[in-house]
Amino acid sequence: MLPKGFLVNGVKCGIYKNRDKNDIAIFCSDTLCACVGMFTSNLVKAAPVLVSMKNLKKSADTAKVIIANSGGANCSTGKRGMVDAAFECSLVAEELGIRPEETLVASTGVIGQFLPMVNVIMGIDKLALKVMAGRSDELAAARAIMTTDTKPKIVSKKIFVGGKPVVVWGVSKGSGMMHPALKAPHATMFAFILTDVLADRDVLRASLEGAVEKSFNRVSVDGDTSTNDTVLMLANGVAANEKIKKGTPGYKKFSRALEYVCVELARMMAADGEGATKLVEIKVKNASNAAAAKKIAETVATSPLVKTAMFGNDANWGRIIAAAGRAGVKFNPDRTDIFIGNILVFRNGMPAVFSEPEAKKILQRKVVGITIDLKQGKSEDTYYTCDFSFDYVKINASYRS
Amino acid sequence: MLPKGFLVNGVKCGIYKNRDKNDIAIFCSDTLCACVGMFTSNLVKAAPVLVSMKNLKKSADTAKVIIANSGGANCSTGKRGMVDAAFECSLVAEELGIRPEETLVASTGVIGQFLPMVNVIMGIDKLALKVMAGRSDELAAARAIMTTDTKPKIVSKKIFVGGKPVVVWGVSKGSGMMHPALKAPHATMFAFILTDVLADRDVLRASLEGAVEKSFNRVSVDGDTSTNDTVLMLANGVAANEKIKKGTPGYKKFSRALEYVCVELARMMAADGEGATKLVEIKVKNASNAAAAKKIAETVATSPLVKTAMFGNDANWGRIIAAAGRAGVKFNPDRTDIFIGNILVFRNGMPAVFSEPEAKKILQRKVVGITIDLKQGKSEDTYYTCDFSFDYVKINASYRS
Numbered sequence: 119m120l121p122k123g124f125l126v127n128g129v130k131c132g133i134y135k136n137r138d139k140n141d142i143a144i145f146c147s148d149t150l151c152a153c154v155g156m157f158t159s160n161l162v163k164a165a166p167v168l169v170s171m172k173n174l175k176k177s178a179d180t181a182k183v184i185i186a187n188s189g190g191a192n193c194s195t196g197k198r199g200m201v202d203a204a205f206e207c208s209l210v211a212e213e214l215g216i217r218p219e220e221t222l223v224a225s226t227g228v229i230g231q232f233l234p235m236v237n238v239i240m241g242i243d244k245l246a247l248k249v250m251a252g253r254s255d256e257l258a259a260a261r262a263i264m265t266t267d268t269k270p271k272i273v274s275k276k277i278f279v280g281g282k283p284v285v286v287w288g289v290s291k292g293s294g295m296m297h298p299a300l301k302a303p304h305a306t307m308f309a310f311i312l313t314d315v316l317a318d319r320d321v322l323r324a325s326l327e328g329a330v331e332k333s334f335n336r337v338s339v340d341g342d343t344s345t346n347d348t349v350l351m352l353a354n355g356v357a358a359n360e361k362i363k364k365g366t367p368g369y370k371k372f373s374r375a376l377e378y379v380c381v382e383l384a385r386m387m388a389a390d391g392e393g394a395t396k397l398v399e400i401k402v403k404n405a406s407n408a409a410a411a412k413k414i415a416e417t418v419a420t421s422p423l424v425k426t427a428m429f430g431n432d433a434n435w436g437r438i439i440a441a442a443g444r445a446g447v448k449f450n451p452d453r454t455d456i457f458i459g460n461i462l463v464f465r466n467g468m469p470a471v472f473s474e475p476e477a478k479k480i481l482q483r484k485v486v487g488i489t490i491d492l493k494q495g496k497s498e499d500t501y502y503t504c505d506f507s508f509d510y511v512k513i514n515a516s517y518r519s
Numbered sequence: 520m521l522p523k524g525f526l527v528n529g530v531k532c533g534i535y536k537n538r539d540k541n542d543i544a545i546f547c548s549d550t551l552c553a554c555v556g557m558f559t560s561n562l563v564k565a566a567p568v569l570v571s572m573k574n575l576k577k578s579a580d581t582a583k584v585i586i587a588n589s590g591g592a593n594c595s596t597g598k599r600g601m602v603d604a605a606f607e608c609s610l611v612a613e614e615l616g617i618r619p620e621e622t623l624v625a626s627t628g629v630i631g632q633f634l635p636m637v638n639v640i641m642g643i644d645k646l647a648l649k650v651m652a653g654r655s656d657e658l659a660a661a662r663a664i665m666t667t668d669t670k671p672k673i674v675s676k677k678i679f680v681g682g683k684p685v686v687v688w689g690v691s692k693g694s695g696m697m698h699p700a701l702k703a704p705h706a707t708m709f710a711f712i713l714t715d716v717l718a719d720r721d722v723l724r725a726s727l728e729g730a731v732e733k734s735f736n737r738v739s740v741d742g743d744t745s746t747n748d749t750v751l752m753l754a755n756g757v758a759a760n761e762k763i764k765k766g767t768p769g770y771k772k773f774s775r776a777l778e779y780v781c782v783e784l785a786r787m788m789a790a791d792g793e794g795a796t797k798l799v800e801i802k803v804k805n806a807s808n809a810a811a812a813k814k815i816a817e818t819v820a821t822s823p824l825v826k827t828a829m830f831g832n833d834a835n836w837g838r839i840i841a842a843a844g845r846a847g848v849k850f851n852p853d854r855t856d857i858f859i860g861n862i863l864v865f866r867n868g869m870p871a872v873f874s875e876p877e878a879k880k881i882l883q884r885k886v887v888g889i890t891i892d893l894k895q896g897k898s899e900d901t902y903y904t905c906d907f908s909f910d911y912v913k914i915n916a917s918y919r920s
Contacts, residue, residue, distance in 0.1 A: 162844030162852045194840055194852065196869040229837025230870045340823040342838070343845035422741040422823070423915055430916030436630025437743070439595055443563030444744035451563045451595065468597040469631045508912050514824055515831030515908075 119274055121285035121314035123148045123356040125254040128262025131241025133189030133227075133234055140262035142241035144210075145184040145289075145310050146249055150220065151352040152319045153181040154326045158347035164193035166223040167346060169203040176219040179319050184310055184350055185210050185245070186224040187238065188265050188291070193229045193345045202233050209239065213246035224308055224348045226265055226291065256289070263291045263308055266392050266513055273382040275375045279315065279368045282359040286313045286372070288379040292387040293339060293394075309334060309349045309383055315372055316355035317362035324364060325373045326351050333380035337502045338419045339391035340510070351376075388502035389484070393509030397485045398428050403498040404491055410447040411499035414490065417445035418501070425506030428486060433477035435463040442490060449492045457489040520675055522686035522715035524549045524757040526655040529663025532642025534590035534628075534635055541663035543642035545611075546585040546690075546711050547650055551621065552753040553720045554582040555727045559748035565594030567624040568747060570604040577620040580720050585711055585751055586611050586646070587625040588639065589666050589692070594630045594746045603634050610640065614647035625709055625749045627666055627692065657690070664692045664709055667793050667914055674783040676776045680716065680769045683760040687714045687773070689780040693788035694740060694795075710735060710750045710784055716773055717756035718763035725765060726774045727752050734781035738903045739820050740792035741911070752777075789903035790885070794910030798886045799829050804899040805892055811848040812900035815891065818846035819902070826907035829887060834878035836864040843891060850893045858890040 120126065128143035155174050157167050174181070185206055192199045207221040225233065248255075260270035274287040290309040311326070330349060362368045389397035400419045405411035418424055421441035427434040435456050443451065452467035459480035462470045480486065521527065529544035556575050558568050575582070586607055593600045608622040626634065649656075661671035675688040691710040712727070731750060763769045790798035801820045806812035819825055822842035828835040836857050844852065853868035860881035863871045881887065 160841065160844040161846075161849065162840055191837070194837060194865070194868060194870070196853075228835075229841060230865070342822050342824045342842060345841050345844060421743050422911075423743045426912050426915035429912065432916065434629075436592070436595060439563055440561065440630060440746050441743060443561040443746060445562075448562065452597075464595070464631070467595060469595070506912060507916075508909050510823075511827050511830065511907060511909050511912060514827035515833065 119285060120254065120256065120287050121312055121356070123314055123354045124312045125249060125252065126259040127245060127248040127253060127255045128258040129241055129244040131244065132237040133187055139264070140258055141189045142185070142187040142238065142245065143259040143262035144245040144249060145259065145312060145352070147182050147352055147354045149354050150180050150182055151354045152322055153179050154319065154323045154351045155222070156326065156330055156349040158344055160343050160345045162194065162345045164191050164225060164346040165195060165199035165203040166192055166225045167348060168200065169207065170222040170224065170348065173207065173219040173222060180220065181222050181352060182216050182220040183210055183214065184222045184224065185242065186263050186308060187241070188226050188263050190225060190227040190231055190233045191229045191346050192225040192233050195230065195232055198232060202235055206238060206242065209242050213242065214249060222350055224346070226263065226308060226346050229345060260289045265291065265293070267291050267293045267390055269390050271383055271386040273379045275378050277371050277375045279357070279359040279362065279371060282357050284313065284315045284357045284359055284372065286311065286375045286379050288383050290383040290387055293390050293392050307334060307344070307347050307387060309380065311351035311376070311379065313351065313353045314355065314357040315353050315362065316357055316359050317353060317372070321362055321364055321369065322351060322353050325369065325376050328373060329377040329380040332377055333384035336500060337384045337388050338416065339388065339504060384502050388504050391504035392513045393507040394504030395429060395507055396483065396505050398503050398505060399485065399487045400501045400503065401487065401489045401498065402492065403489060404493050404495060405497040406495035408497045408499065410449065411497040413447045414442050414445045415499045415501040417441050418490065419503040422506055425503065428481065428505035429507045431478050431481040433458050433463055433474060433481060438488065438490065439464060449494060453493045455491040455493070459487055520686060521655065521657065521688050522713055522757070524715055524755045525713045526650060526653065527660040528646060528649040528654060528656045529659040530642055530645040532645065533638040534588055540665070541659055542590045543586070543588040543639065543646065544660040544663035545646040545650060546660065546713060546753070548583050548753055548755045550755050550757070551581050551583055552755045553723055554580050555720065555724045555752045556623070557727065557731055557750040559745055561744050561746045563595065563746045565592050565626060565747040566596060566600035566604040567593055567626045568749060569601065570608065571623040571625065571749065574608060574620040574623060581621065582623050582753060583617050583621040584611055584615065585623045585625065586643065587664050587709060588642070589627050589664055591626055591628040591632055591634045592630045592747050593626040593634050596631065596633055599633060603636055607639060607643065610643050614643065615650060623751055625747070627664065627709060627747050630746060661690045666692065666694070668692050668694045668791055670791050672784055672787040674780045676780050678772050678776045680758070680760040680763065680772060683758050685714065685716045685758045685760055685773065687712065687776045687780050689784050691784040691788055694791050694793050708735060708745070708748050708788060710781065712752040712777070712780065714752065714754045715756065715758040716754050716763065717758055717760050718754060722763055722765055722770065723752060723754050726770065726777050729774060730778040730781040733778055734785035737901060738785045738789050739817065740789065740905060785903050789905050792905035793914045794908040795905030796830065796908055797884065797906050799904045799906060800886065800888045801902045801904060802888065802890045802899065803893065804890065805894050805896060806898040807896035809898045809900065811850065812898040814848045815843050815846045816900045816902040818842050819889070819891065820904040823907055826904065829882065829906035830908045832879050832882040834859050834864055834875060834882060839889065839891065840865060850895060854894045856892040856894070860888055
């Protein structure tokens with residue numbers, strides 16, 4: 119369920135030449151929203167990322183519309199790419215009677231190809247007609263931003279802030295070149311969060327940064343951080359709650375709801391990673407500090423050997439401890455325990471006695487938890503990844519063609 | 520051709536229960552050798568690594584024998600693992616009438632299982648008999664250390680130092696958990712270098728460290744640094760050349776020969792990486808500094824998206840520039856060129872016009888070169904990797920069973 123004051127939709131305009139699917143979406147607010155943008159930390163940033171960053175600056179972090187396409191990343195396309203991305207904003211602005219800097223743009227797909235602007239223009243025309251007719255379609259929008267995703271990803275949560283209902287709605291896409299490192303997530307991933315909460319931008323930013331750090335920045339499909347990763351949150355304030363301030367119960371409630379939406383979207387992205395047959399959650403606990411917990415979880419989550427073992431339903435914990443050992447972080451292997459699900463497979467540096475058939479049963483589930491207990495301190499962290507299957511290779515050996 | 524004074528052999532003793540192959544090897548010198556050891560930088564170090572480090576310390580970096588097995592890594596096996604590794608040294612020493620600390624030990628295979636010592640003892644007995652009979656067999660030894668390798672890897676080079684013939688002989692194994700980071704390489708990789716050169720240990724160490732940095736520390740199959748990586752060089756001085764000093768023509772000649780042997784072994788390892796159909800050489804040139812060149816080459820070489828594109832013979836340079844961009848190193852994408860073989864595919868931040876069929880022809884070769892020209896400075900570096908195929912997944916989803 120969308121928050122009040124928002125409309126979303128998606129259509130097919132032929133950016134994808136060989137696929138019959140929606141490929142351009144609009145996320146639109148009736149009124150000007152406070153906006154928080156978080157973008158890829160890749161040194162190579164796509165034109166739409168650069169244009170959106172510029173527009174947010176110009177509009178003092180406000181926005182009304184996000185226009186997003188799949189089928190082309192508009193990255194490494196030089197000046198022409200920049201002109202194309204800026205033109206998308208101008209066209210949307212003109213058709214909807216808003217200012218160009220109130221429009222944000224996001225693109226995903228193959229790097230190094232120009233967007234087919236004739237199709238993009240047709241798509242924006244169609245979307246503008248939907249907006250003017252007041253037609254909203256969440257699934258159509260979610261499908262339009264999918265690339266190698268097999269499922270649309272929408273999560274929403276309703277909370278009450280000071281008695282007033284507030285909705286946090288989010289949509290996201292994965293599912294390869296996924297290892298978001300959003301500055302201030304790792305993937306081409308998009309996540310667009312719409313909410314009617316009333317709060318100042320710095321409050322919204324703090325809440326979103328916290329949520330992203332626990333969710334999108336903890337997802338890895340292949341360790342490749344994309345050039346186009348974009349997380350945008352629009353808040354229109356229509357809920358008319360008492361304005362949220364940091365540290366208040368309302369802030370905590372909203373932040374929990376936002377984190378829930380982001381973590382669920384992140385888990386859906388990992389579970390739907392390219393070729394994935396399961397979601398694998400790597401939890402490191404009792405680390406000496408937060409950075410160590412994160413680094414070990416990340417290193418295990420990105421190990422091809424761990425991920426192929428997960429695909430093979432193989433309780434090969436040796437690969438887990440080996441990956442932890444190369445994380446570049448100090449810990450004591452002889453004090454470390456490893457669990458697959460609730461089965462202790464490695465105890466204080468030594469093989470534990472466990473039932474292989476039972477471990478296999480756990481590994482065959484759709485969601486597999488791996489816990490690494492360092493017994494050093496109190497820090498913990500969780501990374502969301504997937505197994506590494508034949509289909510990952512198939513998808514990526516033939517993606518461009 | 521082995522250098523004078525050395526004998527090598529390999530036999531089958533049943534460490535592998537389900538494979539009919541040699542699984543234990545000996546590398547043996549008649550006389551006490553100067554020895555240089557370089558070991559994994561993984562925090563988790565296997566028992567044989569720890570025992571070898573200890574023996575080298577005790578013997579002041581001298582050795583006579585290396586005993587190496589496949590079929591079991593003897594890693595994360597606690598005290599029993601340490602006792603087993605030390606016992607191997609004692610047994611070899613007793614049978615050959617040398618001191619235990621003159622014996623080095625190396626193991627590769629699955630982590631977390633105890634070595635079947637009955638088989639190991641039988642293997643050492645057989646090998647001792649070969650030594651006493653003076654029977655040497657290079658291929659038998661090279662095959663005994665293979666795990667998922669499909670080919671034995673031996674390289675040798677003969678040079679003349681001050682008129683005296685000197686031989687540098689090396690054997691290595693890959694081919695998964697390969698991303699050696701030898702301290703002072705990433706894989707379980709072994710490389711054993713035997714030479715009859717006469718030189719002091721510090722001279723030998725400097726020369727080996729230089730060679731390893733250009734070879735084994737520039738190989739990545741899967742980014743997973745093993746717990747058991749071991750490079751050992753034994754030099755018996757039998758060539759009786761004028762003792763090599765640093766900076767002399769003799770030192771340069773020897774170092775070049777050693778680098779040649781190590782680089783060729785490294786290229787053979789990458790080409791025979793798990794599931795590999797080709798060797799991919801990633802060269803970064805004109806970087807602003809050496810660290811930047813290395814980091815970019817390493818990041819591109821370990822990108823699953825780049826490696827699957829290589830498997831698919833797809834000139835998808837967008838994945839190459841995206842991987843370079845996430846390396847965490849500053850450069851200017853708008854000044855960067857990318858070549859696949861000799862074909863310019865990306866020029867100054869923009870797509871270059873090139874023939875896709877010709878690019879495909881180059882990508883179908885057994886050795887593919889990718890060059891990233893940053894046009895910033897004068898530093899360069901080269902990483903050796905392979906493509907990422909269905910067989911990688913197949914091998915690793917079923918390795919342990």
